[in-house]
Every structure is written in structure tokens, then in C-alpha cells.
Amino acid sequence: MVYYLRYSSLLLMEGRHAKFWKIFFSIVGTIIGGIIILFIGFFVYYTWQFKFGDTKDIAKLTQKFEEKFTTISKEAAPLFVEDQETYIQSHNPTQGSLSPQITIVSFIDFECPYCQEQYTTLKHLTEKYSPVVKFVFKQLPLTSIHPASYNAAIASTCAQEQNKFWEYHNDLFEKKILDDEGLYASAQNVGLHHELFDSCFKGQKYRNYITQDNDDAIAIGVRGTPTYIINNEVIEGVPTREEWDGLILKYLKK
Structure with a gap:
């Protein structure tokens, strides 16, 4: 009789445990399923808006990028430019495809x-x-807000003169030391000829490049940095990798 009662108690406990775990996994499954549905819904909505939405929809979606955006203008941002190729000058450094389906112009x-x-x-x-x-x-x-930025721009054009713009560009962004000592250190890091760099930098040899890019920014209505133009669409701020993927894939499908 005692054995039977103990056995019955064990069965009852096992039944309760089984019921508990069944409820637990049901709740967890519901939560995970809900998260997946929300994620899929957001992804579908986001993709649809970028592919089929009008300019107002695009403006609302891209507005969130502006949370990380340095601006010196209170003017409204343009959504599109008529022809971005007009603003690509022969002196502008480029990389990537020689016969591109997409062109991204960056103001930095x-x-x-x-x-x-x-x-x-x-x-x-x-x-x-x-x-x-x-x-x-x-x-x-x-x-007006970044006093070291002009000399850094001048220095990068001097690196460009020696066909090492992108190497110098990368070193500046990785080291983030933009005083004169840092600019010369980056020149040494990427193997620039010291005398040529020194003469170019001190003489601001290519300041007209910066002036022209600034004029182009004004003509477009660029409000600050970073600003990108991707196939004539203007994007301000800091899109994530996933958001960039969405923008690029949108134009690859057209």
C-alpha cells in the first residue's frame, strides 16, 4: 500500500512537471514566434516602402539617419538631385567599378x-x-565647428598627388589624429615622399579641389556631413550596413 502511494505520488509529480514544461515551452514559443513575425513585418514594410513608396515615404524613412548627422544649415534637405554626374569632378578620388550600375557620391x-x-x-x-x-x-x-578638418582635407589631396589617397584616407580615419603632427605621421605611415608632401601641404597646393567640392555641395543643397548621393537620391547621416544593403539592392533591381 505504501509503495502504491509513493508510486502514485511520483506519477502525480511527473504529471505536474510535464504540464509545467508544456506551458513553459508554449509561452516561450509564442514569444519567439511573435518576435519573428514582428521582424518579418518590419522587413517587408521597410523593403516595400523603399521600392514603391513616394518621396514623402522615403523622407520619413531616411529621416532617422539624421540622428547622426553634423549640420551647419537649417534649410530643408533635398531628397534628390537632377543629375549627380554633374557634380563628379575629375579630381574626385574614386574606387570600385569602372562600369557601375550604382554610383555613391560621399561628402565627408x-x-x-x-x-x-x-x-x-x-x-x-x-x-x-x-x-x-x-x-x-x-x-x-x-x-566652423571642426577646426582641424581643413588641414586634414589639404593633407589628403597631397596624398592623392602621390596616388595614395585611399591609403591616407583610411589611416586618418583609423588613427583619428588630425593635428599637424598626426597628419605628417599618417603620411609616413602610408609611405609618402616627405619633401613632396611637406611642400604640397604647406603651400595648400590643391585647395581649389576643396573649394570646388564646397561649391558643388552648396549647389546641391548639402546641409552637412556625412551626406551621400546614391543614383541621385540624397541620404544624410549614418545608415547601418543592413540599411545600405537595402538601398543598394533597391537600385540593383531597377
């Missing part, structure tokens, strides 16, 4: 913290999409 300030934050993402995009995308760099030092 070396001292801008959001440009610095976006650097690794753009480097990743360059490596991933170079077969189909051309990346164009334009200088936009915001000297």
Missing part, C-alpha cells in the same frame, strides 16, 4: 564624428560591392 569631413563612425561601414561596402558600385569622395570640411 575627416573630423566629423559621424563620418568617423561610418568609415568601417563604407569600407565594408567598398569591399562587398566594388564589382557593381563606384564610390566617389568629395571634401566638405565644416571648419
Whole structure:
């Protein structure tokens, strides 16, 4: 009789445990399922908006990028430019495809913290999409709030003279030391000829490049940095890798 009662108690406990775990896994499964449904819903909505939405929809979606955006203008941001090729000058450094399906023009300030934050993402995009995308760099030092940005821009044009713009560009963003000592250290890091660099930098040999890029920014209505133009669509701020993927894939499908 005692054995029977103990056995019955064990069965009852096992039944309770089984019921508990059944309820537990049911709740966990419901939560996970809900998260997956929300994620899929957001992804579908986001993709649909970028592919089929009108300019108001695009403006609302891209507005969130502006949370990380250095601006010196209170003017409204343009959504599109008529022809971005008009603003690509012969002096602008480029990398990527020679026959691109997509062209991304970047207005960058070396001292801008959001440009610095976006650097690794753009480097990743360059490596991933170079077969189909051309990346164009334009200088936009915001000297009123970033006093070291102009000299950094000048120094990068001197690296460009020695065909090492991108190496120098990468070193500046990775080291983030933009005083004169840092600019010369980066020149040494990437193997620039010291005398040529020194003469170019002190004489501001290519300051007209920066002036022209600034004029282009004004003509477009660029408000600050970082600003990108992807196939004539203007994007401000710091899109994530996933958001960049969405933008690029949108234009690859057209």
C-alpha cells in the first residue's frame, strides 16, 4: 500500500512537471514566434516602402539617419538631385567599378564624428560591392565647428598627388589624429615622399579641389556631413550596413 502511494505520488509529480514544461515551452514559443513575425513585418514594410513608396515615404524613412548627422544649415534637405554626374569632378578620388550600375557620391569631413563612425561601414561596402558600385569622395570640411578638418582635407589631396589617397584616407580615419603632427605621421605611415608632401601641404597646393567640392555641395543643397548621393537620391547621416544593403539592392533591381 505504501509503495502504491509513493508510486502514485511520483506519477502525480511527473504529471505536474510535464504540464509545467508544456506551458513553459508554449509561452516561450509564442514569444519567439511573435518576435519573428514582428521582424518579418518590419522587413517587408521597410523593403516595400523603399521600392514603391513616394518621396514623402522615403523622407520619413531616411529621416532617422539624421540622428547622426553634423549640420551647419537649417534649410530643408533635398531628397534628390537632377543629375549627380554633374557634380563628379575629375579630381574626385574614386574606387570600385569602372562600369557601375550604382554610383555613391560621399561628402565627408575627416573630423566629423559621424563620418568617423561610418568609415568601417563604407569600407565594408567598398569591399562587398566594388564589382557593381563606384564610390566617389568629395571634401566638405565644416571648419566652423571642426577646426582641424581643413588641414586634414589639404593633407589628403597631397596624398592623392602621390596616388595614395585611399591609403591616407583610411589611416586618418583609423588613427583619428588630425593635428599637424598626426597628419605628417599618417603620411609616413602610408609611405609618402616627405619633401613632396611637406611642400604640397604647406603651400595648400590643391585647395581649389576643396573649394570646388564646397561649391558643388552648396549647389546641391548639402546641409552637412556625412551626406551621400546614391543614383541621385540624397541620404544624410549614418545608415547601418543592413540599411545600405537595402538601398543598394533597391537600385540593383531597377
